[in-house]
Amino acid sequence: MVQSIHIFDTTLRDGEQSPGVNLNQLEKLEIARQLEKFGVNVMEAGFPASSQGDFDAVRTIARTVRNVSIASLARATKSDIDITWEALKEAEAPRLHMFLATSPIHMTYKLKKSPEQVIQLASEMVRYAREKFPVVEWSAEDASRSDLGFLAQIIEKVIDAGATVINLPDTVGYATPEEYGRMFRYVKEHVPNIHKAVLSAHCHDDLGLAVANTIAAIENGATQVEGTINGIGERAGNAALEEFAIALAIRRDQYPYSTSLNLKEIKRTSDLVRKLTGMTIAPNKAVVGQNAFAHESGIHQDGVLKHPQTYEIIDPSMVGIESNELVLGKHSGRHAFKDKIHQLGFSLEDEKADEAFKQFKLLTDRKKEVTDEDLFTILTDIQTSVSDVKKYELLAYQVQSGSMNLPTATIALTTPEGIRVETARTGKGPVEALYNTLEALIKEDIHLAKYQLSSVGQGRDALAEVHVKMTVNDVKVSGRGSSQDVLEASAIAFLNAVNRVFYSQNTKVLQTANS
Structure with a gap:
């Protein structure tokens, strides 16, 4: 008998906690719509109590996406639960995802509570949450470093209080597959009322074992798995859902499990998340890496030409990778x-x-x-551009650079107030000159933390794509821009980052200087 596995995607919550990732509301909504096409059962839209921006994004997704259960994270407090309900109450199938630490180190040093107090708090808050939410998922934070006896005890109590999903996360990516599977087996065998709840796995990749641990969990009783697209997330990231799904599909002989995922949407979902988050994918990453289906060895190439399965266990079309042929031209209507x-x-x-x-x-x-x-x-x-909000726009630019002169950039902008400003600055290179000029026009405390240039496709006429990570008045933000001109793409990315801060703080009009 094939066991159905529910997919809980946390790209918009745990994934967005990746350092430097800063998605605006339209970008989150675009990813949410694509996750719906991908076929996830649950998407965690954010952490509404953490900021007004997150609250607004979660509420928008809850109102828009109808074919997927929408979940949001909350701490074990009444205020978090209330805020999350306000964000999710218009969802077709709202779910609260509450977490509370259960490991000795977390209870002692972070919560400063005894095990008995933690059990009481968890039970009270789950009971309170069930007054509002039809589904309450309870997570034992740092479960993989928790005492198994205590874990069984607190799980029994929260199920009695109304929890319908029990998540056992490997929060710090510490567990091995054997240990993680054993924890699920222990809970199945030692919690008398476990049949009333769904068991869920949530793995981090600090030791490179997130997908392996996730598979170990379903082999030992988990029927829901949590992960992110491209494996993005805090530190080393989360279990990559596309890798998990393909592992089940390719090795059906070993894994008699099925999911609702449309595997042909993997490539598009991966590309969208990569582009909007600015988190590049390693060329050799499984399933979606640029080299995942490339063969350089002559022996391998010869084998693949004679029969693809000699060295290629995954058909590229299975994940939505089709030939990138020219389909439209200048005469297309x-x-x-x-x-x-x-x-x-x-x-x-x-x-x-x-x-x-x-x-x-x-x-x-x-x-x-x-x-x-x-x-x-x-x-x-x-x-994903916000067209109805006033912003900085690039009018014109000119950069002079070469081995015989000092790189100089001249830029003209329109400000959010509609004023044209223009100035010129120099730099050690053309990009630095460009950014020095932009900083002179936008009178804010701006620090560039990361500049990343890549090409879209191949060839000398490929589009350039630039991602930047910077701080604007101590606000961490990312930006992106694309153009055939590397310098224009660089300027667009810089302004895209500044405009994000302007969108989120539109009560404050950024000062400008007309030099």
């Missing part, structure tokens, strides 16, 4: 372009579709071959 938008999985309002077509036409004038990857970049940028 609006109808063909709109069809392509839908093929790539986007649903754009008329105004944004018109802007996308305009950018596509500009690109065809400069680029001989326009690929799906190029279009995906254009469409993602437009779909």
Whole structure:
């Protein structure tokens, strides 16, 4: 008999806790819509009590996404539970995800509570949460370093209080597969009322064992697994859902389990998360890495040509990787372009579709071959841009650089107030000159922490994609920009980051200087 495994995606909560990741509301909503297409059963939309921005994003997702249960994280406090209910009450199937630490080190030094006090608090808060939520998931934080006897005791109590899902996270990525599986087996055997709840696994990848531990959990009784797209998350990240899903699909002989996931959406989901978070994927990463289906060895190439399964255990089309052939050109019309938008999985309002077509036409004038990857970049940028909010916009730029002169950038911007400002600055290189000029125009405390340049596709005419991580007035923020011109992409990424701060703090008008 094949056991169905529920998929709980936490890309928008645990994944967004990755250092430097800063998604705006539209970006979170776009990822949520794609997760719905991917077929997850539950998506954790955020941590509403942590900030007004998170609350607003969770509420928007709860109102918009209807075919997936929407969960949100909360501490074991009435105020967190109340705030989370306000964010989720319009969801089709709201779920509270409450956590409380159970390991000796956490109870002693973080909670400063005795085991008896922790049991009492957990039971009281689950009981309170069930007055509002139809489904309450309770997580034993740091379960893998908890005493098994105590774990069984507190789980029995929270199920009695109304918990319907019990999550046993390997919070610090400490467990081995044998240990993690044994913990689930122990709970199944020693908690009398465990049949009233779903057992869930949540693994971190600090020792590189997150997916292996997740599989060990389902082999020992877990019927829900939690993870993120591309394995993003705090520290070394979480279990990568695409790796878990493909492992089950390819090794059905070993794993008699099924999921609701549409595997052909893996590539698009992975690409969207990578692009919006700015977290690059290692070329050799399983399933979605650039080299996952590449063969350089002559022996391997010869074998694959004779029969793909000699060295390729996964058919690329299984995860949605198709040939990246030219499908549209400078003579393509609006109808063909709109069809392509839908093929790539986007649903754009008329105004944004018109802007996308305009950018596509500009690109065809400069680029001989326009690929799906190029279009995906254009469409993602437009779909997640906030068009009805005042912001900084790049009007014009010029950079002079070479071995015989000092790099100098001249830039003209419009400010959120609609004022044109212009100045010039120098730097040790063209990008530094560009950023020195932007900093001179935007009179804020700006520090660049990371600058990352990559190409979209291949060839000398490929689009450049720039991701930056910076602080603006002590607010950590990320930005991205794309263009055929590396310097233009760099300027767009810088302004994209600054504008994010402006969106979230629109009560404050950033000062500008007209030099």
